[in-house]
Amino acid sequence: MPLLSCRLCGKIFTSAGGRTCSSCLSRLDELYPKVREYLRDNPKVGFNIETLSQEMGADVRDIQALVDMGYLDRDPERRVDSETVARQKLAKEFEESLKQMKNSPAFRDASPSAASYGQQRYGDKDKDRKR
Numbered sequence: 001m002p003l004l005s006c007r008l009c010g011k012i013f014t015s016a017g018g019r020t021c022s023s024c025l026s027r028l029d030e031l032y033p034k035v036r037e038y039l040r041d042n043p044k045v046g047f048n049i050e051t052l053s054q055e056m057g058a059d060v061r062d063i064q065a066l067v068d069m070g071y072l073d074r075d076p077e078r079r080v081d082s083e084t085v086a087r088q089k090l091a092k093e094f095e096e097s098l099k100q101m102k103n104s105p106a107f108r109d110a111s112p113s114a115a116s117y118g119q120q121r122y123g124d125k126d127k128d129r130k131r
């Protein structure tokens, strides 16, 4: 495991993937529910890292870290947007795969070569239907 310096306290630690040391992570774990509670109890307070850190008596960087890790919704509307974007991306991928399917010979019924391909392949079936 690589040695990294914690982005919050600067301490060198053995990273299991994150950039935050375990002692900072446990501090954030304690801070997170408090911040959530505060945001829930004060829905009219605009999300502001400086205000939050003052209210929580926490380091601004700790609050920022929670935001960076996606624990706090700085902008709920933007989160909705990203969900929409993800859905649109899925729809587009589906469309692309449909297009690829249509481009495969079996689905290209409109072009003459594909028609003969289809006859060769499905000719027997057509005969059966006519009977």
Ligand SMILES: [Zn+2]
Pocket: 006, 007, 008, 009, 010, 011, 020, 021, 022, 023, 024, 025
């Ligand atoms: Zn740390």
